[in-house]
Amino acid sequence: MMTVADGALPIRGRAPASARATTAPRGWVPAYVVLLGAAFSLSAASWDIQWHIDVGPDTFFTLPHLFLYAGSALSGLASLAVVLMTTAAKRGDREVDAAVGGRAVRVFGGTFAAPLGYLVAGTGSAGFLLYGLFDLWWHSLYGFDAVIASPPHIGLLLSITLSMVGAVMVFAAAGEHSWGRIGVVLALTVMLAFSLVAAQGLEEFEGGVIDAITVGITFLTTLVLFTAVGFLRNVRLVLGFGVVFALLQGLLWWFSPWATRAYAVAVDLPMRDYVMGAPLVPSQMPMSLLVAAALTWGIMRFAGRAGRLAAPLGGFLVGALVTVCGLAQSALVYGYSIPPFGDLVPTIVLGAVLGALAGFLGRRFAVMLRAMRESR
Known part of the structure; x- marks a missing residue:
């Protein structure tokens, strides 16, 4: 047995097939079940938000909530x-x-041995269910709640984002396998899409010279892009991430309005007269992601001479691109004219600055994900 730091369980990098079969499910089975649950929650969240916009009345026990x-x-x-x-x-x-979730660590003084990725994913899921009880209590006090930026809703979104971070870690631990690398692409796609829902909570800061939601989306998008490029190190997988994200956006664009109308008919509730022309969640997902992914790859592939400055400088450029495209996308989707460029400058500058921070952080998150695989 190899010796590990205090708090970690002694393990070997690869066990015989017979031993692996008796210790845990085959690596890909629980990993993809975790990812399936996350994707299920993402589609339900998009449906629930669209329900609030297009129909309105709900209870804690509506079908999207369940x-x-x-x-x-x-x-x-x-x-x-x-x-x-x-x-x-x-x-x-x-x-x-x-390879099943990463190195096992002691929990509750050694009562449990938990692979790190599954520990994070399970903690996020448990937090989500606890915040669900908080949401039930919140509804009982205040009744109908149609805003994303309520305390229980923000807690719910952050909890499930943590669960998706755990899913990324689970697949990263198996990065030497093709199913692990593909899983990282899929998990990052779902995590980014769901984290952009949480960015809608920034609507409380809207109304000034800064488009807060666009800036928040830029930061999260750039952060995930640099994490993906730094970990995957494969142009086909990076571009595949952009393609999968676009496919997910198209699927949610169809599913959210369809499910909302079908459920409204089923429970005999009318649609509102001022139904939005575009579903909220997929319309907020950046359509520029594939281009931004290619730019991020190019920057990190050919800017080696910049050393540590490559990620923040690249993040600055990618952040500016995603911000500009996001502002144009909003105008295109919702049918309003683009404001004068001078009015957009504060948002673009802040998006670029936060993009630089996201590039710096994303590169380090990628190192952490690689450590899960390499420390085995």
């Missing part, structure tokens, strides 16, 4: 199953395959 919690529960149960099986393997002195 689908939302079911997706989080699925991710949480899959994570719990892996933790329990890993704990049983440790107590039985059997090998633990570190």
